[in-house]
Amino acid sequence: MESVHAEPVQQGVALAQVWFDDVVPGASLRAGPHRVTREDIIEFALRWDPFPFHTDEVAAAATPLGGLFASGIHTLAIKQLLVHRLPILESAVASLGYDELRFTKAVRPGAELTLVWTWGERRESRSQPDRGIVKAAVRLEQADGVPVLTYTDTVMMLKRVA
Numbered sequence: 001m002e003s004v005h006a007e008p009v010q011q012g013v014a015l016a017q018v019w020f021d022d023v024v025p026g027a028s029l030r031a032g033p034h035r036v037t038r039e040d041i042i043e044f045a046l047r048w049d050p051f052p053f054h055t056d057e058v059a060a061a062a063t064p065l066g067g068l069f070a071s072g073i074h075t076l077a078i079k080q081l082l083v084h085r086l087p088i089l090e091s092a093v094a095s096l097g098y099d100e101l102r103f104t105k106a107v108r109p110g111a112e113l114t115l116v117w118t119w120g121e122r123r124e125s126r127s128q129p130d131r132g133i134v135k136a137a138v139r140l141e142q143a144d145g146v147p148v149l150t151y152t153d154t155v156m157m158l159k160r161v162a
Contacts, residue, residue: 016087019160020132023119031085032114033143034078036070036107044074069106075149078107079140082115093131093156101151105142112143120152131158 018029038057045054049071052059060068070078107113120135134157140149 017090018087019091020122020134020157021160023122023132023134023157025119025121028116028118029086029088030114030116031082033112034082034114036078036109036111036113038068038109041068041070041074041107041109044077045071049073065106067108069108070111072103075103075107075140078113079115079138079149082113082140083117086115086117088155088157091158093158096133096154096156099152099154101149103149105146105148107148111148113140113148114143115140125156131156133157 042055045051051071053063053065053069054060054071054074057068060066116139118137118139120137122132122134125131125133134155136153136155138149138151138153139147141147
């Protein structure tokens with residue numbers, strides 16, 4: 001598979017853009033890493049998903065996972081943060097849906113997460129000639145390559161303006 005390194009977005013503008021026309025099925029974009037801290041896990045959970053195993057280290061130690069871990073919603077939020085480092089910010093119109101969403105491993109404090117976005121099938125829009133629909137295999141993985149999140153994203157993208 002061809003791999004393209006995605007540079008971080010600077011001042012809200014991607015350094016290079018990938019348009020619908022540029023999508024090559026099997027090619028990958030990467031963004032990250034993003035380090036997850038104990039404080040991040042607790043702060044996010046206190047606001048959005050306050051289960052004790054996300055907010056209290058003693059309670060988390062008593063669970064089958066044996067310690068503090070990020071909520072699935074937090075893991076998705078980290079994935080979304082990394083999506084904004086991909087060179088698709090000007091071309092992506094909308095995500096049309098996630099399929100086969102899986103949280104495959106608990107995200108622990110200290111994890112370094114990287115997004116791997118691999119283009120899949122693509123087709124021209126039938127109703128809007130300036131755009132197309134693309135599927136992407138999305139994988140958020142630890143530094144050792146073990147995935148913590150996987151799913152298929154269907155994205156509407158703009159074509160390159162001539």
